[in-house]
Amino acid sequence: MALEHAILVSLLEKPGSGYELARRFERSIGYFWTASHQQIYRVLKRMESDGWVDVRDVPQQGRPDKKEYSVAALGRDALAGWLHEPIQPESVRHDLAVKIRGAAFDDPAALIREVERHRQAHTERLAHYLAGQARDFPESRSPGTGAGTGLDSDPHPVALPSPPDAGRELQHVVLRGGIAYERMMLDWLDDVLATLRRLGSAR
Amino acid sequence: MALEHAILVSLLEKPGSGYELARRFERSIGYFWTASHQQIYRVLKRMESDGWVDVRDVPQQGRPDKKEYSVAALGRDALAGWLHEPIQPESVRHDLAVKIRGAAFDDPAALIREVERHRQAHTERLAHYLAGQARDFPESRSPGTGAGTGLDSDPHPVALPSPPDAGRELQHVVLRGGIAYERMMLDWLDDVLATLRRLGSAR
């Protein structure tokens, strides 16, 4: 129930159209909150009629016009309200974990290629994060090879919050979380692969 | 779209009633797949009419009767089919990450207590996992209180598991994943707290 809040945050960081939001939700923000364009358009409509966002028609050359959304006062209030109320432990859905336990009733070795695919995807995502970190936060010469978040990889840093750099700092700490998550997943997937191979060869 | 598969795996591991399933989904399985009892009953009904599971009325003393479900041949086939088809990157929903980025447009310091609450919850979950590991997998003399991921730090016992133990092994590797996840979260939440405190005092 927080897609609207994710949209508010994204629009505060930078106003944009539904289409642009949808693309941000594919990269950047989408790594910790997914949404399809259909859903974004629908929610945007509701937010507009609730007065949470303002719309502005922007003609463009060489492409269709767009509706640029920005956060209205009511939207800011709604976000503040949400920020101040506690949320409970995230509900998780790890298909892969279900599959791994299910493999006991099938052929464990048959899962190896699937797990390798996931490992590959996480490798790529980690590289993407590191590239973004190197690009957007070059001052962090931290472990790893360093290169950027890609999270809110908008070329222009946002200049809104009172401490002008708070947004940057917070984006960076979220990015570091993404990096830590991917590294943990890679380690774990290696563990899973070793286990599956052991079970396969023991047959 | 895999609640039914999660139920199949759980029922294969041990047949049980809808109520028992709901409780498994609160602990154990519920840490990587959540579901409410209402939803479980509804899906169970559908699975029954599809011939995926068999039902058996079990009278009990001292409590209401229950319907014990077990996996039918068709259910096994359905699970096997699902296991063999690839799944794509999990879709994530990290409210907390959204809140952290949103805090840039509010008071970052106001988030500290919320993050501390989450840290507490993850500490408890880690303790729960470690207790489960000590109880169910005593042969893994793993880090317990130590630092590190717990991933590589588990020197796999050389004893070759025979197929009957495959399920145990696979349950353990999933549990190790949960442990690694909680440890990573704790480290990251500490990073978040340090960042929020830094931003707060810099005002």
Next chain:
DNA sequence: CTTGTGTATGCAACGAGTTGCATAGAAAGA
């Protein structure tokens, strides 16, 4: 000149998931 790709917006239908409520037997305690 047709096809494909990218930008940009949207509807309709369905299935998944949540919330609130209801029932009912049995045990435990006030």
Next chain:
DNA sequence: TCTTTCTATGCAACTCGTTGCATACACAAG
């Protein structure tokens, strides 16, 4: 005895999310 708690099952209403489809403009390649 009355209330609460635990086991056990379920309906109804609603919202959220996904899937499939449709439209329309612009540009580039074949």
